[in-house]
Amino acid sequence: MNKNVIYLYAAIIVILVSCGKQQEEKNIITVKNNLEIPRVFETVEISKSDLFLSEGQVFENMVVVDVDTEKIVVSQFVDQDGDGIVDILLFQPEVASKSEKKYKLVGSTAEKEEVIEYCYSRFVPERTDDYAWENDKVAFRVFGPRAQKMIEDDIKGGTLTSGVDGWLKKVSYPIINNWYKKNEIRPGAYHEMSPEGLDNFHVGVSRGIGGTAVKNDTTYYVSRNFTNWKTITTGPIRTSFVLDYADWGADGYTISEKKYISLDYGNNLSRYEIHTKGINVLSAGLALHENDGQVTENVNEGWVSYWEPHDTSELGTAIVAAKGSMVASEHYVSTLKDRSNLFAQLKIKEDKVVYYSGFAWKESGQYPTKESWEKYLKEFALKINNPLEVVFTR
Structure with a gap:
């Protein structure tokens, strides 16, 4: 089946x-x-x-x-x-x-x-050790310990980053298994445009689309690849899973981090619930790539967005959090490769913080302009701050 x-x-x-x-x-x-x-x-x-x-x-x-x-x-x-x-x-x-x-x-x-099963995720051992997830709108992946060790051992094909990669799909049906299969047959095939879309989003050591960091003084510190994974569910409404990370340092601070990630049907943004110790504020970032896009920082409403030229098209990325969770933002530009990010600073409460992050690609037709993308973000923030009221009659 x-x-x-x-x-x-x-x-x-x-x-x-x-x-x-x-x-x-x-x-x-x-x-x-x-x-x-x-x-x-x-x-x-x-x-x-x-x-x-x-x-x-x-x-x-x-x-x-x-x-x-x-x-x-x-x-x-x-x-x-x-x-x-x-x-x-x-x-x-x-x-x-x-x-x-x-x-x-x-x-x-x-x-x-x-x-x-629109909302789908799985570990991908046939492509080193990715973990990938998707719904009817968007797809993402992150990278595991074997990909990290390949870099450390100077073996070709490894990846060292805790940033989040975006797979730019323009069809509603699932594509993860299709893309990995064609990559097995012809390595790199999913980097080429097809009727389903492509992976042409560059992560590098950037935060990609919602990866985490810790700021100490004027420097941002980041973890390495995830160390363990566990799939919780897949289905027509939601996929969810857990990623573990080894403790990592931020100039004297020792950070622990466990990520509970989910993606629901019809949403462009994944939900991140980060369990962490060692700090009071966690940063989530969006890669700025060539620094030629438009940054919007709307901390009062709880969202930041980056709309950029992307090859021959355009792409919007964003981070959204409930009111009071986002305490600041920073348009951080560095001369170092892939270090420029738009950061949202998120307040940690009881060793936990929740935020949402995702993207819209113009070619998908979902939110083809900066204005339509930011309208979606405004309404998304409004909704999470005013959740549906559910009453049970017993």
Whole structure:
């Protein structure tokens, strides 16, 4: 079977409710939108503990149903802590501005049908030891310990960076496996333009698209490649995984770092939850490449952006954080190769910081101008600062 296919409950099925209408009403989910803009591509997480499940009901057999249309909504189960037991159910409601929408959770014994696993990630041992992830909009990769050791041992083909690489796709279907396969057949093939896009984003030792750093005095210090990985989930709604990094130094400070990264359907930005010790402020950066683009620093709203010429096209990158998390930004220009970055300074609270980072490529047609890209960022920041309100009726 294609690795990018999973099973989902059929959109038109007979729903079997174990305890009748009275039981069904005890699992009503009301999603409220308090903003003047419609809400789409935002993921609601339903924990098993949020629900009223009668004896015999199985959480993994629940489906999400639109109360108004009685249609099944795409959903995804996740074993968040890796203990072999499903913890949460994900779905993406569509809620008009200043309104609310009702869904219900009901049990079903229906057969499943194949759907595309748009949100996908995996370790890639056949290309040294990358870890790559994607959804219907964007794709990324980072580099592992073998690629680092090749550089240290002066072996051709290695990569030494903790920056985040962007794969510029212009199709909605998954491309990671396709691109690595053609690279196996002809090394470097994914660097050439195809109808699906290409990898022509240069990372080097820059921060790429959202890589981390620590500033001490006037110098930015960075980690090396990730040391370990763990995939949490892939599916139609979300892919998520964990990357470990060896402790690293920042001029006398010892930094520990563990990254929980996820990417949801319909989003151009990955979510980064960084667990770190040894510092109070962590920086996330965007590569400035030739320093010929336009920098926008909007710390008050919680986002920074870089819009640049990119080969024969244009590219926008960004970092977004919840209000109060981004305390400053810096347009940092260096004479050293790949050291120029636009940095967002992020406040660490209880050894953790959360931010979002990603890109839009003009050729994809998603956000083809600086203005459309920054409108998306403004609305994205507005949404994370005003999350959907979810009410359970038990």
